[in-house]
Amino acid sequence: xxxxxxxxxxxxxxxxxxxxxxxxxxxxxxxxxxxxxxxxxxxxxxxxxxxxxxxxxxxxxxxxxxxxxxxxxxxxxxxxxxxxxxxxxxxxxxxxxxxxxxxxxxxxxxxxxxxxxxxxxxxxxxxxxxxxxxxxxxxxxxxxxxxxxxxxxxxxxxxxxxxxxxxxxxxxxxxxxxxxxxxxxxxxxxxxxxxxxxxxxxxxxxxxxxxxxxxxxxxxxxxxxxxxxxxxxxxxxxxxxxxxxxxxxxxxxxxxxxxxxxxxxxxxxxxxxxxxxxxxxxxxxxxxxxxxxxxxxxxxxxxxxxxxxxxxxxxxxxxxxxxxxxxxxxxxxxxxxxxxxxxxxxxxxxxxxxxxxxxxxxxxxxxxxxxxxxxxxxxxxxxxxxxxxxxxxxxxxxxxxxxxxxxxxxxxxxxxxxxxxxxxxxxxxxxxxxxxxxxxxxxxxxxxxxxxxxxxxxxxxxxxxxxxxxxxxxxxxxxxxxxxxxxxxxxxxxxxxxxxxxxxxxxxxxxxxxxxxxxxxxxxxxxxxxxxxxxxxxxxxxxxxxxxxxxxxxxxxxxxxxxxxxxxxxxxxxxxxxxxxxxxxxxxxxxxxxxxxxxxxxxxxxxxxxxxxxxxxxxxxxxxxxxxxxxxxxxxxxxxxxxxxxxxxxxxxxxxxxxxxxxxxxxxxxxxxxxxxxxx
Numbered sequence: 271x272x273x274x275x276x277x278x279x280x281x282x283x284x285x286x287x288x289x290x291x292x293x294x295x296x297x298x299x300x301x302x303x304x305x306x307x308x309x310x311x312x313x314x315x316x317x318x319x320x321x322x323x324x325x326x327x328x329x330x331x332x333x334x335x336x337x338x339x340x341x342x343x344x345x346x347x348x349x350x351x352x353x354x355x356x357x358x359x360x361x362x363x364x365x366x367x368x369x370x371x372x373x374x375x376x377x378x379x380x381x382x383x384x385x386x387x388x389x390x391x392x393x394x395x396x397x398x399x400x401x402x403x404x405x406x407x408x409x410x411x412x413x414x415x416x417x418x419x420x421x422x423x424x425x426x427x428x429x430x431x432x433x434x435x436x437x438x439x440x441x442x443x444x445x446x447x448x449x450x451x452x453x454x455x456x457x458x459x460x461x462x463x464x465x466x467x468x469x470x471x472x473x474x475x476x477x478x479x480x481x482x483x484x485x486x487x488x489x490x491x492x493x494x495x496x497x498x499x500x501x502x503x504x505x506x507x508x509x510x511x512x513x514x515x516x517x518x519x520x521x522x523x524x525x526x527x528x529x530x531x532x533x534x535x536x537x538x539x540x541x542x543x544x545x546x547x548x549x550x551x552x553x554x555x556x557x558x559x560x561x562x563x564x565x566x567x568x569x570x571x572x573x574x575x576x577x578x579x580x581x582x583x584x585x586x587x588x589x590x591x592x593x594x595x596x597x598x599x600x601x602x603x604x605x606x607x608x609x610x611x612x613x614x615x616x617x618x619x620x621x622x623x624x625x626x627x628x629x630x631x632x633x634x635x636x637x638x639x640x641x642x643x644x645x646x647x648x649x650x651x652x653x654x655x656x657x658x659x660x661x662x663x664x665x666x667x668x669x670x671x672x673x674x675x676x677x678x679x680x681x682x683x684x685x686x687x688x689x690x691x692x693x694x695x696x697x698x699x700x701x702x703x704x705x706x707x708x709x710x711x712x713x714x715x716x717x718x719x720x721x722x723x724x725x726x727x728x729x730x731x732x733x734x735x736x737x738x739x740x741x742x743x744x745x746x747x748x749x750x751x752x753x754x755x756x757x758x759x760x761x762x763x764x765x766x767x768x769x770x771x772x773x774x775x776x777x778x779x780x781x782x783x784x785x786x787x788x789x790x791x792x793x794x795x796x797x798x799x800x801x802x803x804x805x806x807x808x809x810x811x812x813x814x815x816x817x818x819x820x821x822x823x824x825x826x827x828x829x830x831x832x833x834x835x836x837x838x839x840x841x842x843x844x845x846x847x848x849x850x851x852x853x854x855x856x857x858x859x860x861x862x863x864x865x866x867x868x869x870x871x872x873x874x875x876x877x878x879x880x881x882x883x884x885x886x887x888x889x890x891x892x893x894x895x896x897x898x899x900x901x902x903x904x905x906x907x908x909x910x911x912x913x914x915x916x917x918x919x920x921x922x923x924x925x926x927x928x929x930x931x932x933x934x935x936x937x938x939x940x941x942x943x944x945x946x947x948x949x950x
Contacts, residue, residue, distance in 0.1 A: 287316025290328060296844055297331065301393070302339035323364075326355030330368055335377060345375055347367055363404065366395040370408045373415075382415050389415065406435040410449060417456055426456045444485075447476035451489060463496045470496075484525075485614050489517040491529055503518060503536050510536075527556045527565065543576055567596040567605060574612060583616045590616065607636040799846070807842040808832060811849055811867060824857060832871040844906040845869075845878055851903050852880050852927055860884025860925065876931040886922030 293308030309332035316324045333348035349372045356365040373388035391411040396405035411434035414424035433449035450473030457466035470493045479487040494509035510529045517526050530553035537546035550572050557565035570593035572781030594609045610633035617626035688691070802810035808830040815826040836842070849867065856862050862884030870877045892900050907914050910931050918925040 276831065286312045286321075286324070288318070290324075293328075293331070293335075294452075297335050297338075300338075302335045303449060305335045306339075309335065322355050322359040323361055325353045325527050326361065326364060326368075329355065330364070330371075333371070343380060346372065349375070362395050362399045363401055365403045366392045366399070366408070369395070370404065370411065373408070373411060377411070377415050377418070382419055385415050386412060402435050402439045403441075405434045406439070406441070409435070410452065413452060413456070417452075417459070422456050422460045426453065431454045443476045443480035444482060445479060447473045447482065447485060450476060451485075451492070454489075454492065458492075458496055463500055466496055467493055483516050484522055484827050485519045487513040487522065488522070488525055490516075491525060491532075494529075494532060498532065498536060503540060507533065507536055508556060509853060522810055523556050523560065527553050527562075530556070531569070531572075538572075538576065538579075543580055547573065563596050563599060567593045570596065571605070571609060571612070574616075578612065578616060578619075581619075583619045587613060587616045601733065603636055610636065620752070626942065644874060649787040788940075800848055800909060802842060807845055808869060809841075810846050811869060814846070814850065814853075815867060816852065818857075824862065826853070827864075827866050829866065829868045832869045832876060836873040837876060837933070841876065841910055841933075844910055845876070845929065845931065846904055846913075848903050849878065849880065851899055855899060856880075856882050856884060856925075859887070871933070874932065874934055876933055878931075880927045882925050883923065886920055886925055888920055889916050889918055892916075 289308045290312035293305045293312060295658065296302075296305035296308060309328050310462045313325055313328045313332075316328060329348050329352035333345045333352060333908055336342075336345035336348055349368055353368045353372070356362075356368055369388050371390040373385045376382075376388060389408050392408040394406055394414070395408040395707060396402075409428045416422070417803050429452050433446065433453060436445050436449060442472060450469050454466045454469035457463075457469055470489050473489050474486050477483075477489065485593035490509045490513035494506045496512070496539060497503075497506040498507060510533050514526070514529055517529070530549045534546045534549035534553065537543070537549060541725060550569050554566065554569040554573075556562075557569060570589045574586045574589035574593060577583070577589060590613050594606065594613075597605045597609060610629045614626045614629035614633060617623070617629065681693065700850060745886045776849060799810050799813060801813045812828050812830065815828045818824055818826050837845075853867075858867060860882055862882035865880065867879075868877075868879040870879075904914070912929050912931040915928040915930070916926070917928075
C-alpha cells in the first residue's frame with residue numbers, strides 16, 4: 271500500500287492505460303516482475319482519476335502475475351482487493367469471475383473446503399445476474415474439487431449441471447467435450463464403467479467436431495484404461511492403438527508414454543513377452559529423453575520382470591540393477607524393496623545363494639522399515655507412557671501406605687504393646703480359618719475354571735467339526751458337481767462335430783470354471799479371509815459386510831474409526847470371528863433388516879459395537895443356553911481378556927452388542943486352537 275501511495279504522489283509516468291497495456295505485454299512474455307510493476311503504476315494512475323472498475327481489473331490481472339511467479343499470498347491479497355473494487359463499482363459479473371479465480375487458487379493450495387465456499391458464492395452471483403457462462407465454469411470447478419475430495423455424487427451433479435448450461439447456451443464443442451471428459455472420469459470413479467464409456471464416446475464426437483485430434487487420443491487412452499480394468503484386453507489394446515495412430519500425426523510424448531506402458535502391461539498379461547519388451551523399450555526412450563527418473567526406474571523394473579519370466583536371469587539382474595541405481599536418487603523405498611526382492615529371486619535361480627540372501631535381507635529390512643516403523647514407534651510410545659504412569663502410581667501408593675502406617679504406629683503403639691499376645695493368638699486362629707477357607711475357595715475356583723475350560727474347548731472343537739462338515743458339504747455339493755459337469759463337457763467335446771457346437775460347449779465350460787473360482791473364493795474366505803491376513807481387521811470386516819449386503823436381505827453399514835495400525839493376530843482373528851458369529855445370529859433369529867458395525871480404538875482399548883433393528887430377546891436365556899454360538903463368542907472374548915456388554919430385552923426393537931478389548935496392561939491367553947486358526 272505504501273508503494274502505491276508513493277507512486278501516486280510522484281507519478282510522472284505515462285497514462286495508466288499505457289502502463290496497463292505494457293503490463294499485459296510483459297505478462298504475456300512471462301516477465302512477471304516487470305508486469306507487476308507496470309500494473310502498480312497503472313493502479314496508481316487509475317486511483318488518481320477514481321476509475322474503480324479499472325482499478326479492480328488491474329488488481330485482478332496483477333493477481334495472475336503474482337500466482338504465475340509463485341507469490342501465493344500476494345496473489346490472494348490482490349484478488350481480494352480486486353473483488354472489493356468490483357463490488358464497490360457494482361460490477362457483479364467481474365466480482366463473480368474474481369471469486370471463481372480465487373477458488374481455483376485455493377484449490378491449488380490444497381484448501382478445498384474454502385475453495386468450495388468461493389465457487390458456491392460465484393455461482394450464486396452468476397445466477398443473480400443471469401450469466402450462464404460464469405455459472406457453468408464455476409460449477410465445473412466445483413465438480414472438480416468435489417472429485418478431489420472423493421465426494422463423487424456431488425461432483426457428478428455439479429458437472430452435469432455445468433454441461434447442461436453449456437449445452438443450452440450453445441457453448442463451443444471444445445468446452446462441451448471438456449465437460450464430458452470430466453463427467454466420464456467421475457462415472458468411472460463411481461464404478462459405472464458403461465456410463466463412463468458413453469460419456470467418453472460423446473466427448474470424442476465433440477473433440478472431433480472441434481478439430482482437437484490430440485484430445486481424441488487422450489479420451490481413447492482413458493477408455494482403454496476402463497476396458498483394461500474390466501479385463502477386456504482386446505478392446506483396451508484396440509483403443510490404445512487408435513490413440514497411437516493419432517499420435518503418429520499429432521505427437522504428444524507424455525500420452526505416447528502412457529499408451530506404451532499400458533500396451534506393455536497388457537501384452538505381458540497375455541504372455542506376448544516380446545511385444546511387451548518392445549513397448550517398454552519405446553516408452554523407455556521417451557523417459558530417457560525427458561530424464562524422467564521414476565518412469566525410467568519403473569520401465570527397467572518391468573524389463574527385469576520380463577527377463578525373469580522368460581528365464582533370462584542375467585539380463586533381468588542387469589535391468590533390475592539399473593532400476594535400483596535410479597531409485598537410489600528418487601528415494602522410493604517401496605520400489606527399492608520390490609527390486610531387492612526380485613534380485614534375490616534372480617540370484618537364487620542361478621544358484622548364487624549368497625547374493626540372493628543378501629538382497630533378501632535388504633528387502634526384508636526395507637519391508638520392516640516401511641510397514642513396521644510407525645507401528646513400533648507408536649507401541650514404544652504407548653509402552654513408555656504406560657510404564658511411566660505405572661511407576662508414578664506405584665510411588666504415590668507407596669508414599670500413602672507409608673504415611674498411613676506411620677500414623678497407625680504412632681496412635682496404636684501402647685495398645686499394640688498391651689494386647690500383643692492376645693492379638694497374636696487371634697491372628698493365628700484367624701489365619702488358620704482364613705487359610706482353610708481360602709484353600710477351599712481356590713479349589714472350588716480351580717474346579718469351576720477347569721469345567722469352564724472344558725466347555726470352551728468342547729465348543730471350539732464342535733464348532734470346528736461343524737465347519738469342516740459344512741466345508742466338505744460345500745465342496746461336495748458345489749465344487750464336486752461343477753467338476754463333474756466340466757468333466758462331462760470335456761468328454762463331450764470330441765463328440766461335437768461343428769465348430770459352433772464346440773464353441774458353445776467351450777463357453778459353458780468357461781462359465782463353470784468361473785463358478786468354480788467364485789465357489790473356491792467363498793470357501794477360502796470362510797476358512798481365513800486373506801483380507802484379514804494382509805490388510806487387517808478393518809478391511810476384513812468391510813469385505814464381510816459387503817458379502818452379506820450382496821444378498822440384499824440385510825443392509826450392513828460399517829464405521830471404522832480404529833487406528834490404522836495392525837493389532838495382535840489373536841485379537842484380529844477373534845474380533846472377526848465374533849463379528850461373523852453375531853451377524854449370523856442376527857440373520858437367523860432377529861428379523862432385522864439393518865445392522866451397524868462400528869470399530870473404534872484408543873491407546874488402551876479396542877471396541878466393537880454391533881447394532882441391529884430386529885426384535886429383542888431375553889439375554890439370560892442366551893447366557894444359559896447349551897448352544898455353541900454363545901460359547902464360541904464367550905471363549906474368544908475370555909482369551910482376549912475382553913468385556914462383553916449386551917443391551918436388549920423382549921420388548922425392545924433394537925439390540926446392541928459391545929465387546930471391549932484391552933490393548934495394554936493385560937496378558938492375552940493364547941489358545942492352541944485359535945493359534946492354529948491364525949496360521950491357516
